[in-house]
Amino acid sequence: MDEVSVHVSAPVERVWELVTDVTQMGRWSPECTGGRWTGDASGPVIGAHFTGANRHGWVRWSTHCRVVSAEEPVHFSFEVRESAMRWGYRLEEADGGTLLTEYRETIGPKPLVTRLFTGLGLGGSDREGQMVAGMRATLERVRAAAES
Numbered sequence: 001m002d003e004v005s006v007h008v009s010a011p012v013e014r015v016w017e018l019v020t021d022v023t024q025m026g027r028w029s030p031e032c033t034g035g036r037w038t039g040d041a042s043g044p045v046i047g048a049h050f051t052g053a054n055r056h057g058w059v060r061w062s063t064h065c066r067v068v069s070a071e072e073p074v075h076f077s078f079e080v081r082e083s084a085m086r087w088g089y090r091l092e093e094a095d096g097g098t099l100l101t102e103y104r105e106t107i108g109p110k111p112l113v114t115r116l117f118t119g120l121g122l123g124g125s126d127r128e129g130q131m132v133a134g135m136r137a138t139l140e141r142v143r144a145a146a147e148s
Contacts, residue, residue, distance in 0.1 A: 002132050003103035006139040010146035012091045015098045016073035018142050019089045020044035022052070022065075028141040030134045031056055035065075044070040052080070084108040100142065102135045 008015050018024070020043070022035035033053045041048035044067055052063040061082070069077040069088065077088030090101040 001103055001105040002128070002135065003101055004132060004135040004139055005099060005101040006136075006143055007095060007097055008100050008143045008146050009097040012073045012093055012098045015091055015100055015142065015146050016076070018146055019091075019100070019102075020070070020072075020076045022050045025052070027145070028138045030137045041067075044072075044076055046070050050078075079107055082113060084110055098146075100139055102139055104131065104135070 018028070022037065022044075024034075025032045026034035031054050033055055035050050035052045037043070038049045038051055041050060046067055046069065048067040048070075050065050050067075052065055054061050054063060063083070064081045065078045066081075067076070067078045068086065069075050074091050075088065077086055079086045084107055085104050086107045087104045088102070090103070092099045092101075
């Protein structure tokens with residue numbers, strides 16, 4: 001499992017609003033360009049589905065995600081079908097603000113499309129390092145928005 005944390009000088013409720021709005025994820029993430037709730041979903045509840053749009057260089061792809069945890073305002077996570085990964089955010093009150101942690105963990109065998117993407121180097125030569133760096137960048141952007 002990979003995880004990155006940052007202290008945000010804003011209340012957990014404010015940070016929760018930002019990290020659970022998948023339609024705005026393109027503002028925070030260096031790789032995700034946005035998302036949209038699908039079906040009857042309109043927000044972060046267990047079982048809700050959304051589609052994510054992503055890019056890395058010239059490569060573009062979509063992901064199909066399902067919310068698996070929505071404990072407002074302390075924990076939000078979702079699973080990505082295409083990568084067999086769970087991504088999540090933990091929020092804790094700390095030092096007059098919020099300790100925000102983003103994490104990702106493998107939940108099953110990597111699907112063929114993910115193995116091909118990685119094997120062909122379409123995600124870069126150090127995919128794992130890029131993912132952790134992307135998590136750091138995401139949290140810094142969330143922090144800047146929450147604190148503004």
